[in-house]
Structures are given as structure tokens and as C-alpha cells.
């Protein structure tokens with residue numbers, strides 16, 4: 001598959017604080033790609049470097065296609081009506097209004113409302129519409145569903161899926177693993193200035209999926225055991241408990257949620 005973005009040896013510091021320490025990432029055309037990491041890991045910094053909004057110290061970023069950006073903390077003048085903003089952006093970009101796109105994003109429902117009157121979800125949809133104005137090939141979404149209720153989230157997910165179907169490459173940051181699992185083809189986890197994992201959800205599960213926690217409850221207490229080989233460990237534990245003459249009351253085997261796996265990798269454990 002062709003590349004939409006190719007990043008090599010990217011470094012960025014704020015003063016003495018090294019935030020991106022030599023990143024190599026390829027994003028393929030037409031995929032939904034997530035950037036993950038704990039607060040302060042450098043996701044926004046990386047996005048802004050790719051978008052050309054922030055200078056980086058060294059390395060290379062190649063972008064193949066037209067870019068649209070939805071910033072995390074975008075804002076418009078409070079008294080500007082939604083439709084006025086849309087018309088202004090269309091004029092700037094020298095494009096005709098795309099009523100189909102505006103209708104699909106639900107902008108026409110609140111087009112006469114002033115910006116300050118819009119809900120968080122309506123603002124997000126408006127900013128997405130503005131980002132789509134130039135009909136970009138590559139779309140950057142910085143935490144697109146943060147602060148949205150369930151309905152807003154579901155509707156934005158549907159819009160992102162439709163944009164993918166229309167052939168767009170989408171790069172988003174998120175803290176929500178369920179969202180990433182639902183929407184994204186691949187992801188990169190940033191940790192300590194480096195990429196600690198890059199791949200699909202399936203590959204993430206395969207990488208970390210063999211770490212089990214076994215909890216065994218007996219009359220004399222509860223024992224917790226970590227294992228990479230569930231069959232062997234369980235057999236050894238059962239034999240040990242039998243030899244000690246302890247009656248097992250309950251056994252629980254926990255494979256860990258995707259969220260837990262992510263946190264371990266993101267924290268560099």
C-alpha cells in the first residue's frame with residue numbers, strides 16, 4: 001500500500017526537554033491511524049510537527065497529499081454564525097460550499113446559531129466540516145471525541161468511518177482504547193520519546209496477550225500469580241496446592257484488558 005506520511009528520525013525538544021527522540025513512522029494511504037500515549041507523551045507535538053505548525057529539531061517528514069486539520073483547542077469568534085464560518089472558510093479556500101458534506105455532518109441543523117451557542121459536539125462537527133473544506137486526502141484529528149456524550153461519539157465515529165470509505169487517510173489522537181479498537185486500522189504508542197509499539201490491535205494483543213494473572217482462593221487465603229505460559233503455570237500451581245493439602249475454592253484467570261496492555265506499554269513497563 002502507498003504511503004501517505006513518512007516520518008524518519010524525528011527529534012523535537014522544548015529547551016532541554018526531549019519530547020520526540022528519533023521517531024520513524026509510516027502511515028499508509030487510506031488507513032485510520034491512532035497516536036496513543038499517556039498525558040504529555042508528545043502526541044500533540046508530533047501531530048503539530050507533521051501538520052507543519054511546529055518546528056522540529058531534526059529528521060524528515062514527507063506528506064503525500066492535501067492536508068486538513070482539526071485542532072484540539074480550535075476556536076472561532078463567539079458571535080460568528082456556523083454558516084458564516086463555513087462560507088468564510090470556503091472563500092479562503094476558493095471552493096464552493098459542499099452541501100452534501102455539510103448535511104452529512106449535521107451542520108445545516110444549526111447553521112444560524114452563533115459559535116458561542118453551540119454545544120461541544122456541534123463545535124467539533126463544525127471544525128471537522130472546516131477541516132474537510134479543501135477536500136483533503138489526509139485528515140488530522142486531535143482527540144476528536146474528547147468531551148462528547150455517547151451519541152456525539154457514535155455519530156462522529158460513523159463520520160470517520162465514512163471518510164475512510166471515501167478513501168481519506170485519517171490520523172487521530174485518542175485516550176479511548178475502545179474508540180481505537182472500533183475505528184483504527186493501526187496505532188503507534190508513544191512512550192519516553194519513542195514509539196514503544198506500532199501495529200494493529202490484533203498485533204498488540206498478540207504482543208501482550210500471553211501475560212495472564214491467576215488468582216487462586218483457598219480456605220487459608222488468596223494467591224496471585226503472573227504467567228506467560230498459562231498451561232504450565234496452572235498445572236504446577238494445582239500440583240503444589242494438592243501437595244500442600246489445600247482445598248481450592250476458586251480460580252480466576254485474567255488475560256488483562258486492552259486498556260491494561262496499553263498502559264503497560266505506554267508507561268514503558
Ligand SMILES: Nc1ncnc2c1ncn2[C@@H]1O[C@H](COP(=O)(O)OP(=O)(O)OP(=O)(O)O)[C@@H](O)[C@H]1O
Pocket residue numbers: 014019037038039040041042043044045046
Ligand atoms: N510549547 C511548549 N513549550 C514547552 N513544553 C511543551 C510545549 N508544548 C508541550 N510541551 C511539553 O511537551 C510534552 C509533550 O506535550 P504534548 O502536548 O505533545 O503531549 P500529549 O501527548 O499531546 O499530551 P495530552 O495527552 O495531555 O494532550 C509535555 O511534557 C509538555 O509539557
